[in-house]
Amino acid sequence: MEVYKLTAHEVRDKIKNKEISSKEVTESILIHIEKTDPHIGAYVSIRDEIALKRAKKVDKDIADGKEISDLGGIPMAVKDNICTAGMATTCSSKMLQNFIPPYNATVINKIYEKDSILIGKTNMDEFAMGSSTENSAFKITKNPWDTKRVPGGSSGGSAAAVASGEAFFALGSDTGGSIRQPASFCGLVGLKPTYGLVSRYGLIAYASSLDQIGPITKDVEDCALVMNAIAGYDSMDSTSANYKKVDYKKSLVKDVKGLKIGIAKEYFEEGIDYDVKKQVLASIEIFKSLGAEVEEVSLPHTKYALSAYYIIASCECSSNFARFDGIRYGFRAQGYENIKDLFIKNRTEGFGDEVKRRIMLGTYALSAGYYDQYYHKALKIRTLIKRDFDRAFEKFDLLITPTAPTTAFKIGEKTKDTLHMHMSDICTVPVNIAGVPAMSIPCGFKDGLPIGMQIIGNYFDESTILRAAYTFEKNTNYHKERPNRR
Amino acid sequence: MSIRIKDVEQVAERSRLSFTEEEKEGLKDQLNNILEHVKELDEVKLEGVEPTYNILEVKNVFREDKMKPSMDREEVLMNASDTQNGCFKVPKVVE
Numbered sequence: 001m002e003v004y005k006l007t008a009h010e011v012r013d014k015i016k017n018k019e020i021s022s023k024e025v026t027e028s029i030l031i032h033i034e035k036t037d038p039h040i041g042a043y044v045s046i047r048d049e050i051a052l053k054r055a056k057k058v059d060k061d062i063a064d065g066k067e068i069s070d071l072g073g074i075p076m077a078v079k080d081n082i083c084t085a086g087m088a089t090t091c092s093s094k095m096l097q098n099f100i101p102p103y104n105a106t107v108i109n110k111i112y113e114k115d116s117i118l119i120g121k122t123n124m125d126e127f128a129m130g131s132s133t134e135n136s137a138f139k140i141t142k143n144p145w146d147t148k149r150v151p152g153g154s155s156g157g158s159a160a161a162v163a164s165g166e167a168f169f170a171l172g173s174d175t176g177g178s179i180r181q182p183a184s185f186c187g188l189v190g191l192k193p194t195y196g197l198v199s200r201y202g203l204i205a206y207a208s209s210l211d212q213i214g215p216i217t218k219d220v221e222d223c224a225l226v227m228n229a230i231a232g233y234d235s236m237d238s239t240s241a242n243y244k245k246v247d248y249k250k251s252l253v254k255d256v257k258g259l260k261i262g263i264a265k266e267y268f269e270e271g272i273d274y275d276v277k278k279q280v281l282a283s284i285e286i287f288k289s290l291g292a293e294v295e296e297v298s299l300p301h302t303k304y305a306l307s308a309y310y311i312i313a314s315c316e317c318s319s320n321f322a323r324f325d326g327i328r329y330g331f332r333a334q335g336y337e338n339i340k341d342l343f344i345k346n347r348t349e350g351f352g353d354e355v356k357r358r359i360m361l362g363t364y365a366l367s368a369g370y371y372d373q374y375y376h377k378a379l380k381i382r383t384l385i386k387r388d389f390d391r392a393f394e395k396f397d398l399l400i401t402p403t404a405p406t407t408a409f410k411i412g413e414k415t416k417d418t419l420h421m422h423m424s425d426i427c428t429v430p431v432n433i434a435g436v437p438a439m440s441i442p443c444g445f446k447d448g449l450p451i452g453m454q455i456i457g458n459y460f461d462e463s464t465i466l467r468a469a470y471t472f473e474k475n476t477n478y479h480k481e482r483p484n485r486r
Numbered sequence: 487m488s489i490r491i492k493d494v495e496q497v498a499e500r501s502r503l504s505f506t507e508e509e510k511e512g513l514k515d516q517l518n519n520i521l522e523h524v525k526e527l528d529e530v531k532l533e534g535v536e537p538t539y540n541i542l543e544v545k546n547v548f549r550e551d552k553m554k555p556s557m558d559r560e561e562v563l564m565n566a567s568d569t570q571n572g573c574f575k576v577p578k579v580v581e
Contacts, residue, residue, distance in 0.1 A: 102561035196542045209540055238547040239540065307524040318501065325502075328574055329565035339577045343502045356503055361517055363501045364489070377527055379537030384530065386538055418516065419523060435541030459541075 004032045004165030005482055008074050008222040011168055015062070015073050022062075022073030026055040026117050029075045033119070033166045041141045042151075042161035044080050045088055046120035051075065058115050070225045070249075072115040077167035079158045080121040081128055082213065083202035084108055091204055092136035092157075093126045095324055095331045095350035105202020106234045107171060107213050114229045119167055122157030126352045128178055128206045129317075130154050131424045134415055135354050142411070143185060144483040145449055149408040152182030152424075158216050159186040163483055169217045169226055173203055175210045176309055177404075177428025180440035183216050184403035184452025187442045187481060189223045189469070190216045192428075194460050195435035196241030199234030207316035208239070210309075210432040219479045220441065220469045224248035227462060243460050251466035254474050257291035259464070260396045264456075266302035267401035267427050279444035279451045280402045286475060287400075287468065297396060299388035304381050305430035306422060311365055311378035312433070317355075318362025326350065357418065382433050389434045393458040398468055401427050403440035403452030427454060437462050441469045442478040450478070488518045 003011070003025055014020045030048050037043055058073035078084065081091045083101035085108075090096045104112070111118065125135035133141040133156025141156045143149040144164035151160040155172030159182035162170050172179040174192035183190025191214045198213045205211060215226035227248045234240045263284060268277050288294045326332045326346030333345035351359070365374035392399055404424055414421045431438040436459055443453035453472075457465040473479050494510045494517070505513060559572055568575040 099565055102557050102564070196544075235549045239542060239544065241542055241544070301530070304527055304530060307527050310520060310524055327566065327576055328562075332567035336577070339579055340502070342577055344504050347502050348504045351503075356501075356505075357513065357516060359501050359503065360494070360497050360513060361520060364493070364497045364517065367497070367500070374524070376537055377532065378524075379539060380532045380535045381527055381530060383535050383538045386541060419519060 003028045006168070007218045008071065008168040008225060011074050012070055012072070016068070018062070022055040022058040022117065023052060025073065026051055026075050026119070029119060029166065036164050036166055039142065039147060040144055040160050040164050040166070041139045042122055042157045042164065042166050043077070043120045044090060044092060044123050044138055044157065047087060047118065051117050051119050054115070054117050061115070069114040071111070071229055073117060074168050075117045075119045076111065077119055077122050077158055077161040077170040078108065079124055079155050079170070079172045081124060081173055081204045082107060082171060083204065084118070084121065087121065089121065089204070091127045092124045092138055093350070093352065093355070094137045096329070097137070097331065099329050101202070103202065106199035106236060107230045108202065110230050111171070122155070122161050122170060124157055125154035125354070127204070127355050128154040128173055128175055129354045129358055131177070131181060131421050132409070132414065133157060134411060135352065137352055140411060143408045145187065146408065149410055149449070150185065152185035152404070152408060154178040155216065156182050159183055159188055159190070162186070162188055162216050162218060165482070169215060169222055171213055171230070172216050173211055173213050174432065175206050175313060176432050177425040179214045179216060180428050180438060180452070180454060181404045181424060183440040185408035185450065187450030187478070187483070188216055188218060189220055189439065189441050189479070190214065191223050191227065191439045191462070191465070192431065192437060193227065193231065193462060194241070194437045196239055197243060197437070197460065197462070198230050199232070199237040199240050201234055201236035205320045207313040208320060209316060210313060220466060220473050221252055223439070224252055224466050241460070246463060248463065248466055251463040252470045253467050254471050256287055256468055256471045259292045259398065259468060261287055261292045261294045262297035262392055262396035262399045263294060264299050264302070264392070264399045264401045265296050266299055271405050271423060271426060272402055273406045273446070275446045276402050276406060276451050279446070280400065280453050283443040283453050283472065284400055286472060290471060290475065297392050297399065299392060299430070301381065301384045301388050302430055305385055305433055306426055308378040308381040308385065308433060309429045310361070310422070311374050312382065314358045314362035315366050315375045316362070318359045318366060321355070321359050324350065354418065385430055386434045389436055397458070397464050399456040401454045401456065403427060403454040407446050407449035407451060431456055435459070437465060439465050439469055441472065442481070443472070443476070444478060445481070489514055489521065
């Protein structure tokens with residue numbers, strides 16, 4: 001049996017039963033990466049020696065009779081915008097190509113506390129700006145289901161790594177869909193937690209009021225295990241929520257009886273592929289047959305979410321990105337006249353086109369005289385979008401929508417036009433704007449490519465999402481499919 | 487009102503970015519496209535609607551003023567391209 005095809009919890013059981021050691025698992029994954037990654041391009045850096053050393057330590061702990069955690073000894077991957085001390089963190093940008101963080105992101109410390117084995121850092125759209133991972137300064141990551149297609153983005157490397165068996169789970173970040181859309185395109189489970197539930201300390205910020213770290217896994221149970229590891233208050237993040245500790249494993253219940261599910265009707269309108277729509281609606285029927293109460297619901301401001309997102313994300317980006325001056329860290333240009341010229345050269349040569357475009361848009365929108373017209377207005381739209389969700393959750397426990405309007409598109413298909421590219425985020429963006437949690441789970445296939453269903457929950461109610469997703473998974477087989485690279 | 491080349495140059499200056507003439511033309515069109523798209527927000531009635539800066543209702547988060555070690559100086563300076571005497575070195579700022 002090929003170890004790389006297992007889920008994290010299956011590997012955990014084998015390690016705990018001493019059927020296999022963490023070192024053996026790690027070695028087999030490293031060999032699998034060597035064979036597979038030249039075709040996929042999921043990783044930007046790999047730490048094999050340190051990974052093996054950590055795996056041996058876990059094996060020693062087990063031999064010494066120590067209790068190991070659910071994620072102990074399991075190889076995993078991290079998106080390259082999450083800081084890892086002593087290990088390059090590039091954001092797939094020339095700007096940070098040589099940046100070695102002097103500290104760990106809080107999630108990295110948490111993952112290390114659980115003795116997971118960090119194998120490497122994954123490719124992404126530069127600074128998380130994009131929806132296809134084509135926008136990396138280093139390379140294009142390919143979809144393991146069809147290498148002529150994109151894995152989605154911006155956490156495309158993380159999703160491709162998990163889908164191709166090059167990691168048992170991965171961390172990504174989601175600003176407008178960057179965990180859920182690649183999970184959808186790669187047939188995986190991806191969760192964007194409630195804003196503030198997972199610490200952002202050490203996540204290199206794109207749009208601070210929207211960014212959130214979350215897991216990409218092969219099934220729902222693995223998602224619960226990773227959430228148990230990474231959720232929780234952190235004094236290092238001033239937007240961290242002081243919410244009660246939840247054991248997400250307890251949500252892995254096979255029961256949706258009486259659960260009130262809303263079909264968010266605006267998400268099934270124009271622009272959504274017919275087969276995607278059909279498959280998501282068929283999946284809702286499964287919930288109904290299992291005893292959930294299903295009804296249509298309207299979130300009338302959904303259509304404005306993308307425009308509001310454009311403005312909020314660009315404005316926050318232009319402000320956040322002022323820090324990249326190439327002095328304390330980052331790309332340093334050669335030959336300059338004075339300090340201002342140095343800043344300009346460092347930034348102009350260090351950033352890619354999409355990053356520059358968003359800095360420009362944000363700087364313009366925040367300029368004197370335009371603030372009210374753009375940023376302030378977008379924040380008011382956010383209030384209305386949030387109210388839509390609040391109202392819906394007065395009546396419903398969960399809302400269901402497609403995750404993305406289509407299955408994975410072809411490499412190069414949408415690179416010409418940034419507006420066109422953004423259309424693949426229409427179903428995911430409103431969730432970030434409101435800050436509620438949402439998960440993508442596999443719910444079918446079209447021409448051999450995975451389709452994702454998005455389950456949106458109320459604030460801090462990841463448990464109900466997990467419960468519904470787990471029940472769906474136990475009644476279907478989509479999550480068991482693995483790509484046969486073509 | 488749409489963005490002109492002059493605006494692109496002014497915003498570039500503020501953003502500490504520089505562009506070729508061709509890039510400026512491209513940016514002008516792209517930014518105008520996006521601003522045209524977001525104009526749809528004008529049709530929403532917003533009287534009496536408060537802006538939401540942050541979805542969490544947290545304000546002024548302070549932590550206890552406790553001493554703890556800072557990051558290691560060597561490690562912090564490791565990423566700088568130019569340092570001297572344990573400091574970041576920059577070109578002359580004041581004449």
